Amino acid sequence: MAKTQGQPAIKKSAKRGMSFNSRTYFYDLPETPTKVISDLTNTKPAIATSVGHGLKTGDAVWVESIENDAINGYYLVSVSNEDSFALMTLDGEDIGTVTDAKFTTVKRYSFCDATSVKIAAIKTKAIDATTICDEGAVTELEKEPGTISLSGLWVPDKEVQDFLEEMAEELETIFFTLKPKGSKYMRGYQVKITSLDWDGKSGDKWQFSIELQINGRSRKLDMTTGAK
Structure with missing residues (x-):
């Protein structure tokens, strides 16, 4: 059907954004870390080796070191395999050699x-x-x-x-x-x-x-x- 001269064009509305619907969590303070990290690579992100760590991608952990307390804190993990995982945003290029790191999972x-x-x-x-x-x-x-x-x-x-x-x-x-x-x-x-x-x-x-x-x-x- 042809548009009558002078008739305003019909504009289609465009809905932007997305509705506010999220998975949101808080995490408890950790107990004393007991799970040993045998190796922490000098890569970005740093890859931790811990045999049989039991983690899955998206878990949150607390990491602690006496040698280099600058790494102490909470991290999200990306699991590579059953013995290693990446600590997201931990820049291993800046941490040097860390031999005493430990981690623990935290209550969610x-x-x-x-x-x-x-x-x-x-x-x-x-x-x-x-x-x-x-x-x-x-x-x-x-x-x-x-x-x-x-x-x-x-x-x-x-x-x-x-x-x-x-x-x-x-x-x-x-x-x-x-x-x-x-x-x-x-x-x-x-x-x-x-x-x-x-x-x-x-x-x-x-x-x-x-x-x-x-x-x-x-x-x-x-x-x-x-x-x-």
Whole structure:
């Protein structure tokens, strides 16, 4: 059917983005690591050798070393075989030789209570770096810790909430992961809880808000192939 002259064209709407639906977890503080890493390669990412490790791709582990405490922290793993796995974002080119590394798996809490998540993974601020020898103003960028904000519905006495309250009081570093539905990537962040608030009204549902400060580099894992 021909379009009548002067008749406005019909535009098709295009829906962008994707609905907010994610698998979200918090991870508990580890016990003393007992599983030995016999070798840690100087590659990016570093490959750990641990015979019969029992891990699967997407697991979170805590790694610890006395020789080089710079590697201490939470990592997502990409499993190569039953005796080796990659520690995502650990740059083995910078760590030198580490012979005493150990790891442990950590307790995972599912967290489906959030109705909104805001992640400011990278934040910078401008600082005045002008010296007396500069003819004009000199500005440099300085990196600041990123932040994560969560808000949603709060159901009292859930185990994960007891854990979050305890970690907030003790100012401990914990681990948070997020995998949006439809995304192949799982992202992990070492965080500290900077605020945890409840808000309720009579006859209404409890609301909560949690503010997290990101501690160190984020972890990123391709769940379909393993990050390279």
